[in-house]
Amino acid sequence: MSELGPVGVTIPAFGVADTAAAVAAAVRVEELGYSTVWLPGGQGNNVAVVPELVRATERITVVNGILPVDQAPAAEVTALYADLESAHPGRWFPGLGGAHGSRPLARMNAYLDELDAAVPASRRVLSALGPRMLELARERASAAYPFLVTPDYVASARELLGPDTDLAVLVTAVAEPDPVRARDLVRGGSLRFLAGVPGYAANFRRMGFTPADIADLSDRLVDGVTVHGSFDTVVARLREYLAAGADQVVVPLDGLPEPWQGDLVAALG
Numbered sequence: 096m097s098e099l100g101p102v103g104v105t106i107p108a109f110g111v112a113d114t115a116a117a118v119a120a121a122v123r124v125e126e127l128g129y130s131t132v133w134l135p136g137g138q139g140n141n142v143a144v145v146p147e148l149v150r151a152t153e154r155i156t157v158v159n160g161i162l163p164v165d166q167a168p169a170a171e172v173t174a175l176y177a178d179l180e181s182a183h184p185g186r187w188f189p190g191l192g193g194a195h196g197s198r199p200l201a202r203m204n205a206y207l208d209e210l211d212a213a214v215p216a217s218r219r220v221l222s223a224l225g226p227r228m229l230e231l232a233r234e235r236a237s238a239a240y241p242f243l244v245t246p247d248y249v250a251s252a253r254e255l256l257g258p259d260t261d262l263a264v265l266v267t268a269v270a271e272p273d274p275v276r277a278r279d280l281v282r283g284g285s286l287r288f289l290a291g292v293p294g295y296a297a298n299f300r301r302m303g304f305t306p307a308d309i310a311d312l313s314d315r316l317v318d319g320v321t322v323h324g325s326f327d328t329v330v331a332r333l334r335e336y337l338a339a340g341a342d343q344v345v346v347p348l349d350g351l352p353e354p355w356q357g358d359l360v361a362a363l364g
Contacts, residue, residue: 099156101337102363103131103263103345104356114147121148124348125155128360133160133265133345136192136222136242140166142175149179149186156186160240160265160345161222163193164202169209176214189214190240192222200227207235220263224298226255233260238342240265243286243295243320246339248302253340263343264336269323270352274314277323282312286321326355330362337363 106120117134124132132148132155134141141159148157162172172189179187189210194203203221210219221232223239229252232239238261241252253262267284271277289295290309299309299316308316322332333344344363348356 099263099343100130100364101343102129102333102360103133103158103343104129105133105135105160105265105345105347107135107347107349114144117144118147118151120348121152121155121157125152127357128364129155131156131158131343131345133158133190134162135347136161136163136190139163140171142167142171145175145187146179149183156188158188158220158263159190160220161190161192164191164206165193165195169206173210173213176218188218188220188237190220190222191236192240200231203228203231204235223252224294225301229255233257237261238263240345241298243267243289244298245302245319246335248298249336249339249341261342262340263345264341265345265347266333266336267321268329268333268346268350269321270326270329270350270355271323272325272328274318274323278314278317281317281321281323286312286317290316326358326362329355330359333363 104124106117106124121132134144142162145157176187176189194206216235217237219236220238220240221228221236223229223232224241229239233256239252239256240263242265244264249262249264256262267281269277269280271280290299290312296309304316307313322329336344346359351359
């Protein structure tokens, strides 16, 4: 997946509810020079949006980030992959995750078994945080896709994944030079909810954050797993992720001022 370029972008969550808005956002992202557009995670089964984005654009690669496997039947994914590969080869990577409940690794393996005949591992992305899911991505996908992680985490994940599995890292970027206000904006977003999700909380602990850091969303935690500041500061922090071993950093489009949206590609490309 490293051919997708060093910087990708997620379009806003309206991408699932409003196909026309999603298409317009994808077309704009392509015009700005991004090579990859990611559909937002946590929005249920957004498979139906994928062909609309692929057909409306010319070259950009579309990735679901992440498609929950408990909501998107494997048969639906394989049918769409076959259709798009026939008409638009190489334009879609199914990004997969959301195997919750008991035995999530077993559930994800079973889902991947269903895909094997039609969707090769070289075209799959897995949501991954902990070591076992990273290992699964190494064995059965082309890339791992973690969120809310530090550059140090990226370095350790790169070591575990080895050189042949790509690492695309979703990073919240806040264009706010005042660190106090920037941290407040981060705390008012999805971080508070996700800090209570067992998988994210466990990964925060693996990265060395204390229970108090997690409960209070401490400055140390916020600064460790997000980037904020001036344009130059944000670019420098994103470069830390790339230097640590990320093949691609992915930033939310709706978190960037309009002038930054194109400049970021030039700065990191």
